[in-house]
Amino acid sequence: MAKRKTKFTCSACGYESPKWMGKCPGCGAWNTLTEELEPVKSSRKMTFTASLHDGLSKPIQLQNVETVQEPRLKTDNGEFNRVLGGGIVRGSLVLIGGDPGIGKSTLLLQVSSQLSSKNHGVLYISGEESVKQTKIRADRLRVDSSSLYVLAETDLELITKAIEQTNPSFVIIDSIQTIYHPDIQSAPGSVSQVRECTSELMRIGKSKGIAIFIVGHVTKEGAIAGPRLLEHMVDTVLYFEGERHHSYRILRAVKNRFGSTNEMGIFEMKEEGLEEVHNPSEIFLEERSKGAAGSTVVASMEGTRPVLVEIQALVSPTSFGNPRRMATGLDVNRVSLLMAVLEKRIGLLLQNQDAYLKVAGGVKLDEPAIDLAVAVSIASSFRDQPSSATDVLIGEVGLTGEVRRVSRIEQRVQEAAKLGFKRAIIPEKNIGNWTVPKDIQIIGVEHIRQALQITLGG
Structure with missing residues (x-):
């Protein structure tokens, strides 16, 4: 019997090499090349293209393609639908990643129950639990439906047969790293296995109109394990985030071919499972310390929904040669930029100060409209002078200290007024051509110096 050839595949980007190397030439990552057996050439003819494109193998004009607008299938979970x-779009392939124990399986089991209760066939395939273990978890979550089928299997061919037998509308794979293709001689979870199994599942979903949800493990850096190609193949990539020691969870879309990638869903983990949070702004502000220096509130847009969050700053003299700059939920480079603007344009001596910033509630903010709130928080902590607890700040700060206009200002101000804020400091260019709520005062500023005079009195 001839000796099987081996190859080395990068677990980060899928680069293949005949020999081991410490650094991957494809992506530059270190110690990611793993040894795998070369796949056995199969005599089976691949029919992926034909089934994916409904048997059309010749070019056709886009205007002549006939389509039927199918309504999206909504679950009883509004936050899940929003993200x-x-x-849910029929025939879509959705990848959900997150840390172990964060609640991915709980969320999908609850969604399965909601879909099956509407007489949609659901096949839940678990590669990590037995059928009895899944039933125990379902009983805890009060999940019970005659249209929900459970299968404990890791062989892709047997999974394909089960899908053909049950003909479900939805399939859930938990998780893709445990599934293996028998024709590929490598361990489950390897680059080749993940790539080929996902490709086969995509063929099944697209050809039969089945929506498939795939659970993916994440690495210690927080990225989904496996080749980067995995995220390119699927239609939607969702990340389930949150601290294991806190009850709130955030579902965020980083790729979505059928919707916005800026949407965010908030859930609370309880004994009976995950419950959606309808008004996250109240949750993020309920523990806010009023009258504390370095605390401001900003109205940030998460997709189509405005969310009010608290930004906290702590500025103190450094005991090191180089001052420290740390940020949680913010880009540390943006923080350094704003501190340079405050020092150059306002005259705050921050070059010998340590700065620690945090977004309360575990939310990550990356839009320019948070600049003004971050800058005022830093100045408030540096001067040890608190700003008003009923002020909300919105605006982008330029390198010359000017405050630039932001988008969707009306929705942001309306959310602030609904939560009882009395003043909104916004860019001067955003004033006009929209309806101002009755219970809030609008103050326009053109420079960051004006904002500091209004909020801190100087």
Whole structure:
């Protein structure tokens, strides 16, 4: 019997090499090349293209393609529907990643129950639990439906047969790293296995109109394990985030072919499972310390929804040669930029100060409209002078200290007024051509110096 050839595949980007190397030439990562057996050439003819494109193998004009607008299938979970762009699209392939124990399986089991209760066939395939273990978890979550089928299997061929037998509308794979293709001689979870199994599942979903949800493990850096190609193959990539020691969870879309990638869903983990949070702004502000220096509130847009969050700053003299700059939920480079603007344009001596910033509630903010709130928080902590607890700050700060206009200002101000804020400091260019709520005062500023005079008195 001839000796099987081996190859080395990068677990980060899928680069293949005949010999081991410490650094991957494809992506530059270190110690990611793993040894795998060369796949056995199969005599089976691949029919992926034909089935994916409904048997059309010749070019056709786009205007002559006939389509039928299918409504999205909505679950009873409004936050889940929001992140997906309004509901589940038939034939879509959705990848959900997150840390171990964060609640991925709980969320999908609850969604399965909601879909099956509407007489949609659901096949839940677990590669990590037995059928009895899944039943125990379902009983805890009060999940019970005659249209929900459970299968404990890791062989892709047997999974394919089960899908053909049950003909479900939805399939959930938990998780893709445990599934293996028998024709590929490598361990489950390897680059080749993950790539080929996902490709086969995509073929099944697209050809039969089945929505497939795939659970993916994450690495210690927080990225989904396996080749980067995995995220390119699927239609939607969702990340389930949150601290294991806190009850709130955030579902965020980083890729969505059928909706916005800026949407965010908030959930609370309880004994009976995950419950959606309808008004996250109240949650993020309920423990706010009023009258504390370095605390401001900003109205940030998460997709189509405004969310009010607290930004906290702590500025103190450094005991090191180089001052420290640390940020949680913010880009540390943006913080350094704003501190340079405050020092150059306002005259705050921050070059010998340590700065620690945090977004309360575990939310990550990356839009320019938070600049003004971050800058005022830093100045408030440096001067040890608190700003008003009923002020909300919105605006982008330029390198010359000017405050630039932001988008969707009306929605941001309305959310602030609904939560009882009395003043909104916004860019001067955003004033006009929209309806101002009655219970809030609008103050326009053109420079960051004006904002500091209004909020801190100087």
